[in-house]
Amino acid sequence: MDKLIYTQAISRLKVLETRLIERTKMDRMIDASSAEEAMKILQESEYSIHLGKIKRAEEYEVVLKDELKRIYSLMYEVTPVKQLIDIMSLRYDYHNIKVLLKAKELKTPLDHLLIDVGTIPTEKMKVYLENEDYTDFNPIMREGIEKTLIRYRNDLDPQMIDINLDAYMYKHMVSQADELGEGFISKFLKISIDLINLKTMFRVKKQNKEKDFLETVILQGGILDKDVFMNSLNDSMDNLAQKLSYTDYYNILRLSVEDYLKTGKINTFEKLSDDFIMEYIKKSKFMSFGPEPLLAYLTAKETEIKNIRIIMVGKLNKVAPESIRERLRETYV
Amino acid sequence: MYKIAVVGDKDSVLAFKAIGVEVFPVIETEEARKTIDRLASNNYAVIFVTEQVAKDLDETIERYNRALLPAIILIPSNQGSLNIGLQRIKDNVEKAVGVNIL
Numbered sequence: 001m002d003k004l005i006y007t008q009a010i011s012r013l014k015v016l017e018t019r020l021i022e023r024t025k026m027d028r029m030i031d032a033s034s035a036e037e038a039m040k041i042l043q044e045s046e047y048s049i050h051l052g053k054i055k056r057a058e059e060y061e062v063v064l065k066d067e068l069k070r071i072y073s074l075m076y077e078v079t080p081v082k083q084l085i086d087i088m089s090l091r092y093d094y095h096n097i098k099v100l101l102k103a104k105e106l107k108t109p110l111d112h113l114l115i116d117v118g119t120i121p122t123e124k125m126k127v128y129l130e131n132e133d134y135t136d137f138n139p140i141m142r143e144g145i146e147k148t149l150i151r152y153r154n155d156l157d158p159q160m161i162d163i164n165l166d167a168y169m170y171k172h173m174v175s176q177a178d179e180l181g182e183g184f185i186s187k188f189l190k191i192s193i194d195l196i197n198l199k200t201m202f203r204v205k206k207q208n209k210e211k212d213f214l215e216t217v218i219l220q221g222g223i224l225d226k227d228v229f230m231n232s233l234n235d236s237m238d239n240l241a242q243k244l245s246y247t248d249y250y251n252i253l254r255l256s257v258e259d260y261l262k263t264g265k266i267n268t269f270e271k272l273s274d275d276f277i278m279e280y281i282k283k284s285k286f287m288s289f290g291p292e293p294l295l296a297y298l299t300a301k302e303t304e305i306k307n308i309r310i311i312m313v314g315k316l317n318k319v320a321p322e323s324i325r326e327r328l329r330e331t332y333v
Numbered sequence: 334m335y336k337i338a339v340v341g342d343k344d345s346v347l348a349f350k351a352i353g354v355e356v357f358p359v360i361e362t363e364e365a366r367k368t369i370d371r372l373a374s375n376n377y378a379v380i381f382v383t384e385q386v387a388k389d390l391d392e393t394i395e396r397y398n399r400a401l402l403p404a405i406i407l408i409p410s411n412q413g414s415l416n417i418g419l420q421r422i423k424d425n426v427e428k429a430v431g432v433n434i435l
Binding site: 313318 | 342
């Protein structure tokens, strides 16, 4: 595809990139004396427009949700290729599908968990799922919902809803990326899938699950083959890291396994894998053509929202500044 | 059937959801008082309240102490204990046994 069509969007986003919250400001938020003080620092940023809506620092989620919505509508406005943003917003569609299916099957209202940034507006999605009318859905999404419902009604395990739909979600994202034919985005997805699979390995091993279970939760379509994971169920994480010493993931695996063996927690891995993706995304910093910077800005913004959430949760629960700093993800700027 | 609820700040109480207890996150004292009153009149027999919230609700808790239901149990929040809950257990033991054996 012609890379020049993105030029206008990129120049606009490069301006907006300068308004991302830089590391020093995050540090100031962490060192603020209270959650309210931390919130005040947001006043100096793009988030200020949402701050009028809330009265207390505890309501920070409202601000983050509004900002996420704003970013997606902005991205849809600037992008010349809608499909590009669709790949990212599909995640919210599948999240909404999960929420609605669970609400329906468990007969409890869960509307407050819906996130209205998907490709299908939540109100519409609700009506479709209520009537089991999937004609407007993409075939992969449709198959996902139908298969999930059959499986769930078979063994009544709500976890199956998540597992099944996650598998279809990545299938859907990959197929959209393939259609788009952009190497950078396909690789981005492949890395994401690998990192999720590695995280799954940590958790499956921690919970001593069976091979059958692993088979259902490992996603396909990453750089690492599914067999790599299937064959290492009985290895220690240490061995798996050694086995993967030829890949780019070796470094983060080595560091995370070290921490995992010490503490039994995978927080380090989660942080390092977010940082790994950020490192990859940063390559597009100096690109002036092509879709890369759009994906980069969106990821940068989502990471920023995640970071603010980490800070606010930390501040409200009086977590020590050093611990918050340790958990903070690498920022784009 | 009677129900169980837990009232407190969001990050302290959310985990109770995993074991099937109904969770009611509150922020302000007034909000907490109203929530507890509402729960009490709605068939909740056991209400867990975090100490951080309970410390400003002496009167309300005392009121339900004299009623048969609900039982209000104080629990520490994620920011540690204020020792109000333990003190109440000691008081109850003293009331029941006649002497503080703990």
